[in-house]
Amino acid sequence: MFKIKLEQKERVSKREELIITLSAIGIAFVLSGVFIALNGVNPFVALWKVITSALGSPYGISETLVKSIPLIFTGLAVGIALNSKLWNIGAEGQLFFGATFATAFVIYGPVLPKPLELTVLVIIGAIGGALWAAIPALLKIKFKMNEVISTLLLNYVAINIADYFLFGPWKGKDNFPYTPEFPIEAKFNRIGFGRVHIGLFIALVLVVLLFIMLYHTKTGYKLRLAGSSLKAAKYAGINIKKTMFLVFLISGALAGLAGVSQVCGVEYKLHQQISTGYGYTGIIVAWLARSNPFIIVIFAVFLSILLKGADSLQIAMRLPAAVGIVMQALILFAILGSELFKNYNVKLIRGK
Amino acid sequence: MNDLITILYAAIASGTIILYATIGEIITERSGILNLGVEGIMLMGAFFGFYLAYTTESLLLAIVGAAVIGGLMGLIHAFMTITLQANQVVSGLALTMFGTGASAFFGVSMVGKTLRTSFEVIPIPILSKIPVLGEILFNHNILVYFAFILPLIVWFVFNRTRWGLALRSSGEEPLSSEIMGIKVIKVRYIATIVGGIFIGISGAYLSVAYSRLWVEGMTAGRGWITIALVIFANWNPLIAYGGAYLFGGLTQLGLNLQKFNIPFPIILLKSIPYVFTLLFLLFISLKGKRSNLPKALGESYFRESRG
Numbered sequence: 132m133f134k135i136k137l138e139q140k141e142r143v144s145k146r147e148e149l150i151i152t153l154s155a156i157g158i159a160f161v162l163s164g165v166f167i168a169l170n171g172v173n174p175f176v177a178l179w180k181v182i183t184s185a186l187g188s189p190y191g192i193s194e195t196l197v198k199s200i201p202l203i204f205t206g207l208a209v210g211i212a213l214n215s216k217l218w219n220i221g222a223e224g225q226l227f228f229g230a231t232f233a234t235a236f237v238i239y240g241p242v243l244p245k246p247l248e249l250t251v252l253v254i255i256g257a258i259g260g261a262l263w264a265a266i267p268a269l270l271k272i273k274f275k276m277n278e279v280i281s282t283l284l285l286n287y288v289a290i291n292i293a294d295y296f297l298f299g300p301w302k303g304k305d306n307f308p309y310t311p312e313f314p315i316e317a318k319f320n321r322i323g324f325g326r327v328h329i330g331l332f333i334a335l336v337l338v339v340l341l342f343i344m345l346y347h348t349k350t351g352y353k354l355r356l357a358g359s360s361l362k363a364a365k366y367a368g369i370n371i372k373k374t375m376f377l378v379f380l381i382s383g384a385l386a387g388l389a390g391v392s393q394v395c396g397v398e399y400k401l402h403q404q405i406s407t408g409y410g411y412t413g414i415i416v417a418w419l420a421r422s423n424p425f426i427i428v429i430f431a432v433f434l435s436i437l438l439k440g441a442d443s444l445q446i447a448m449r450l451p452a453a454v455g456i457v458m459q460a461l462i463l464f465a466i467l468g469s470e471l472f473k474n475y476n477v478k479l480i481r482g483k
Numbered sequence: 484m485n486d487l488i489t490i491l492y493a494a495i496a497s498g499t500i501i502l503y504a505t506i507g508e509i510i511t512e513r514s515g516i517l518n519l520g521v522e523g524i525m526l527m528g529a530f531f532g533f534y535l536a537y538t539t540e541s542l543l544l545a546i547v548g549a550a551v552i553g554g555l556m557g558l559i560h561a562f563m564t565i566t567l568q569a570n571q572v573v574s575g576l577a578l579t580m581f582g583t584g585a586s587a588f589f590g591v592s593m594v595g596k597t598l599r600t601s602f603e604v605i606p607i608p609i610l611s612k613i614p615v616l617g618e619i620l621f622n623h624n625i626l627v628y629f630a631f632i633l634p635l636i637v638w639f640v641f642n643r644t645r646w647g648l649a650l651r652s653s654g655e656e657p658l659s660s661e662i663m664g665i666k667v668i669k670v671r672y673i674a675t676i677v678g679g680i681f682i683g684i685s686g687a688y689l690s691v692a693y694s695r696l697w698v699e700g701m702t703a704g705r706g707w708i709t710i711a712l713v714i715f716a717n718w719n720p721l722i723a724y725g726g727a728y729l730f731g732g733l734t735q736l737g738l739n740l741q742k743f744n745i746p747f748p749i750i751l752l753k754s755i756p757y758v759f760t761l762l763f764l765l766f767i768s769l770k771g772k773r774s775n776l777p778k779a780l781g782e783s784y785f786r787e788s789r790g
Contacts (some may be wrong), residue, residue, distance in 0.1 A: 280760060470567075
């Protein structure tokens with residue numbers, strides 16, 4: 132039998148940390164290769180396909196960026212909560228709720244001049260996401276209910292509510308579950324690079340704003356203190372419950388924006404596939420980025436390379452669509468497992 | 484009356500899915516390991532069980548295979564959280580994602596297939612003849628019957644054996660347990676694997692015995708409902724009966740609302756299980772009793788830190 136012996140490292144260099152993370156990603160790719168090979172596809176060809184389809188042409192890069200927009204929003208949503216040690220596993224549901232709210236305004240509201248219409252849609256979508264996040268927030272604050280479970284369960288309910296409208300009052304003329312196409316006033320402008328839309332700018336502005344808020348304002352200080360130590364936060368006279376509630380509202384609003392950005396920026400209508408699990412991928416993004424808004428952008432782009440690549444594998448190599456989820460899970464596992472090696476020297480020793 | 488019997492019968496049949504998984508998760512959590520991968524393990528068990536039942540036509544193999552895959556998933560979580568000391572929440576989420584993805588990835592070939600074999604209903608002699616009760620309880624397949632006794636066995640092991648003592652103390656006071664000679668790491672590994680085995684079986688019961696087909700993501704959140712029911716059951720396998728069957732009953736009742744002429748948009752009925760789960764948790768929180776919550780649940784255990 133072997134035993135594992137851990138010795139705490141005195142210092143962890145950035146370079147060493149980077150090497151460990153990259154090795155972990157390498158291991159995840161090797162494991163993904165095993166999965167792909169099990170389906171009778173040459174894993175090297177598949178990996179090459181992932182990279183070339185996502186980054187090998189202007190079209191590929193633009194499509195990768197399109198996918199990164201909702202991921203930045205959901206990554207920020209999960210990240211801001213994580214900063215205060217709260218788990219928002221409900222970004223997927225908040226995304227759908229935000230999208231449903233925005234769609235409701237498009238369908239029932241007046242058509243306003245474009246800049247005003249878009250502003251209203253963004254605000255309404257953010258409110259929708261925040262409202263949906265307020266439920267688990269209240270359940271946690273008033274009744275100490277674990278937010279991991281409540282936010283997750285509410286995802287199913289939110290998607291169900293969207294389905295109710297899609298299969299009911301909003302269904303298409305041909306009885307399929309999608310709304311009519313949005314009018315031009317409700318469509319985000321494109322920025323002149325493929326389907327990339329102004330949602331990208333909104334996302335990047337929020338990245339900067341959140342960074343400033345978190346690290347350079349009193350509110351941000353409170354949020355981070357509440358996350359690092361409840362005791363210290365109480366001692367500093369911070370109202371923990373109020374802070375938690377605020378964090379959930381911001382988090383939900385950000386996820387709601389991902390929904391608005393999908394319906395107004397990409398799909399131009401509400402339907403069941405506006406998100407391919409962006410809320411869940413956002414958890415990975417936020418976790419890998421240690422909730423740092425700028426690093427969230429990097430990992431959002433990295434994961435959207437995978438998502439775009441997985442789409443191409445599905446089309447070109449007839450691999451099941453789920454290959455993308457498997458790859459994401461393996462990357463999460465690999466990096467999660469590599470954490471130990473960053474802080475400890477791990478030695479195998481012979482033991483009894 | 485007949486409607487009610489049908490509903491209660493369905494409550495037992497559907498509650499069984501959750502009962503197996505709840506028992507599995509209770510075993511794992513009692514050792515101090517929080518496994519949020521239930522949804523993913525169930526899906527792997529459901530797919531693998533269905534695949535084996537379809538290709539080999541052996542029900543035994545289907546259940547054993549699902550148990551093995553469930554145990555392996557548990558092993559992954561144990562290795563991540565115990566040996567590599569990874570965050571238990573994140574590892575569980577990764578496991579759910581992996582199980583969801585891998586089962587859908589391999590499951591493509593099984594979509595739309597129908598099984599030629601299935602678990603037959605075995606009426607229990609004499610008992611099944613009891614009016615009403617017999618119809619509801621004693622006209623099921625063998626997996627349902629086994630679920631009747633499983634919580635009793637687990638309760639017995641927990642409270643009347645040295646094994647159970649080791650398990651519970653690992654979840655409460657890992658450090659002092661180690662001093663008393665309990666191999667906490669070994670106990671937690673075994674508990675997480677055994678928990679995975681029962682969660683895997685619950686998945687196979689779902690696909691092979693209950694719905695008799697494989698659909699991507701067919702567990703539809705039951706894994707998360709399970710995690711909530713463990714809290715509802717106060718980590719007690721005997722209360723898990725109540726939780727699982729009550730939950731099955733309320734869900735079936737909700738799904739049959741229109742039978743009682745209660746107007747409710749049919750499509751929204753799908754939300755009932757999730758809303759009920761939240762209400763269950765709310766009820767427990769209002770009661771304020773969570774006495775069996777393992778003190779060390781979710782915390783990494785550093786054996787070296789005794790040092």
